[in-house]
Amino acid sequence: MTDKSAAVDCSRVMWRSAFRCLGTNCVAGLRSMSQSSLSGKVAIVTGSTDGIGLAAAESLGKRGAHVVVSSRRQANVDRAVERLQSQNIQVTGTTCNVDKREDRENLVKLTVEKCGGVDILVSNAAVNPFFGNIMDSTEEIWDKVLSVNVKVFFLMTKLVMPHMQKRGGGNVVFVSSVAGYQPIRIIGPYSVSKTALLGLTRALAPELAQSNIRVNCVAPGLIKTNFSSALWQSEDFLDEFTKQLSIKRVGEPKEISEVIAFLCSDEASYITGETITVSGGMGCRL
Numbered sequence: 001m002t003d004k005s006a007a008v009d010c011s012r013v014m015w016r017s018a019f020r021c022l023g024t025n026c027v028a029g030l031r032s033m034s035q036s037s038l039s040g041k042v043a044i045v046t047g048s049t050d051g052i053g054l055a056a057a058e059s060l061g062k063r064g065a066h067v068v069v070s071s072r073r074q075a076n077v078d079r080a081v082e083r084l085q086s087q088n089i090q091v092t093g094t095t096c097n098v099d100k101r102e103d104r105e106n107l108v109k110l111t112v113e114k115c116g117g118v119d120i121l122v123s124n125a126a127v128n129p130f131f132g133n134i135m136d137s138t139e140e141i142w143d144k145v146l147s148v149n150v151k152v153f154f155l156m157t158k159l160v161m162p163h164m165q166k167r168g169g170g171n172v173v174f175v176s177s178v179a180g181y182q183p184i185r186i187i188g189p190y191s192v193s194k195t196a197l198l199g200l201t202r203a204l205a206p207e208l209a210q211s212n213i214r215v216n217c218v219a220p221g222l223i224k225t226n227f228s229s230a231l232w233q234s235e236d237f238l239d240e241f242t243k244q245l246s247i248k249r250v251g252e253p254k255e256i257s258e259v260i261a262f263l264c265s266d267e268a269s270y271i272t273g274e275t276i277t278v279s280g281g282m283g284c285r286l
C-alpha cells in the first residue's frame with residue numbers, strides 16, 4: 001500500500017467510527033456532557049435561607065445532594081426548608097449564627113449525626129456593618145468584619161475537614177466578591193475582607209489537596225439580594241457600576257449558585273485554589 005492510500009484508508013476508518021458513534025451513542029454522549037450528579041453527597045451551606053446561599057442550596061440539592069441550610073433566624077430556616085422540600089430536595093435545617101463558635105460546632109455535629117458526614121462546604125454567610133469613608137471605620141468594625149468574613153471561613157473549613165477526610169475527600173467553596181479585586185469605596189473594610197478570601201483559598205488548596213479536598217472561591221459581582229439592596233437600589237451607584245460591566249445588568253443568585261455547584265462537581269476535578277469571578281464581565285485583577 002502506498003503512503004497516500006494508507007492515509008485515505010485511515011481517514012475512512014476514522015470517519016466510519018465517528019458516524020458509528022453518532023448513530024448509536026448520541027444519548028450517552030449527551031449524558032456525559034450533562035451535569036454531574038451530587039447524589040449521596042452532603043452539603044453544608046452557611047447563610048442559606050436567602051439570596052446566594054439559598055440559591056446554592058437549590059443548585060446543589062437539584063443535583064441530588066442532601067443540603068443542610070442554616071441562618072440566624074428560625075423563621076427563615078423554616079421558610080427555606082419548606083421551599084426546598086417543595087422542589088423535592090433532601091434538606092435539613094437548623095439555626096446557626098456563624099459568628100458563634102457553639103453554633104458552628106452544632107451545625108457540623110447535627111450534619112454528621114443526621115446525614116452521616118460532610119462532603120461539601122459552601123462558606124457564604126458574611127457581614128457588612130459599615131458604609132462610609134474607610135478612615136471613619138473603627139477597630140470594632142474591623143474586628144467584626146475580619147472575624148465573620150475571613151476567620152470564620154477558615155474555622156468552618158477546619159471543622160468540616162476531618163469529616164471530609166473520613167469520606168475520602170470533599171469540596172470547599174468560599175463566597176468572596178468582586179469588591180475583593182476592586183474595593184468599593186463606601187464599603188472598604190468589607191472589600192478588604194473579601195480580598196483576604198482570595199488569599200485564604202490559595203493558602204488552603206495545596207494543604208487540603210493532600211486529603212483530596214478541593215478549595216475554590218467565587219467572586220460575585222452585583223447580585224440582586226437584600227444584602228446588596230442599598231447598592232442596586234441607588235440609581236447613581238447602579239449607573240456608575242454598570243459602566244464597568246460588559247453585561248449591563250445586576251446578576252441573579254442562580255447565576256452564582258450554578259458556578260458553585262460546578263466547582264463542587266466532578267467536572268471541576270482538576271480545579272483547586274482558584275477564584276472564579278461571576279460579574280457580568282467586570283475587569284477584575286489584583
Ligand SMILES: NC(=O)c1ccc[n+]([C@@H]2O[C@H](COP(=O)([O-])OP(=O)(O)OC[C@H]3O[C@@H](n4cnc5c(N)ncnc54)[C@H](OP(=O)(O)O)[C@@H]3O)[C@@H](O)[C@H]2O)c1
Pocket residue numbers: 046047048049050051052053070071072073076077096097098099124125126127148175176177178219220221222223224225226227228
Ligand atoms: N448580593 C451581592 O451583590 C453580593 C456580591 C458579592 C458577594 N456577595 C456575598 O454573597 C454572600 C451572600 O450574600 P447575599 O447577597 O446572598 O445575602 P442575603 O440575600 O442578604 O442573604 C444572607 C443570608 O445569610 C444569613 N445570615 C446573615 N448573617 C448571618 C450570620 N451571622 N450567620 C449565619 N447566617 C447569616 C441570612 O439569614 P438570617 O438573617 O436569618 O441570618 C440570609 O440567609 C455574602 O458572602 C456576600 O458578601 C454578595
